[in-house]
Amino acid sequence: MNSHEFTTDEQMPITQQSLFRQEPVQYVPYVASDLRVVQLSAPEAGQQDVMIEGVWHRRLDAQYFVWIEQRVELARKLTMLGKIKQPAFDVLMSRYWTVKRWVDENLGVDKLKTARKLFDACEYTPPAATQPTPGSNAPSSTSSSNTTMHMYPTEGDWKFTRHVPPEAVAKVDAIRDRALACGWSEARLYQNRGKYKYPCGGEYGLVCCFDDGQTIGEVTRRYIEIVCRSGVIQKFHNMDVDQPWIKRVNLSGSNGR
Secondary structure, eight states: OOOEEEEEOOOOOGGGGGGGSSSSSSOOEETTOOOOOOEEEEGGGGGGGGEEEEEEEEEHHHHHHHHHHHHHHHHHHHHHHHOOOHHHHHHHHOOOHHHHHHEEEEHHHHHHHHHHHOTTTTTOOOOOSOOOOOOOOOOEEEEEESSSEEEEEHHHHOOOEOOHHHHHHHHHHHHHHHHHHTTOOOHHHHOOSSSOTTTSSSSOOOOGOOOOOOOEEESSSSEEEEEOSSSSSEEETTTTTTOOOOOOOOOOSSTOO
């Protein structure tokens, strides 16, 4: 595979800044979900997604850059909440500016405006991530010689912990970025610890809801579909947003009725 990799953790040598220079061999930038950049030449550049050292990279285009913009904005908010450490966010931003320079020089304003207008975060499928964003407060696993236990959150005094198989975590991992972009929280997706035994208390997340053979269907702001082997579709609802079947009652305006 003919490739050049660039990371912004260190200063790139001037002679290797071919992201922004035309060469006899046409190189195409591929970007991972953590914004590391690799340049590929033909024939690899004909593919949309390429696995490099265990990490999926996607060919950079206007639609993918819009997704990257939204991911960076989400990371900014998580940093403000203390869920991503500032040094890790600084690394992400350094990589982002490298990608943005290429986009500004090669795609142009009009393509980006069109992509932003048409972009649907709930429908867009990003490249599969094999590792969480550096520094994020992502769900963790506690390993022993024979078992791996998913635990979210990792801290706090929780009376009950529901066992979650690795297959269930992998299903949620596959749609995590889409769900977060639609307004879901990590807790609604991954939490498996609560003050009350599952399913009581309303604290448990999507990861707790899978039986054998079930898969994930549509991902929306209000719900995520769980598709049973029989074809029956169940819905796991996002209780952090308004739902059409919940009516809010203003008691102060009831006039005693």
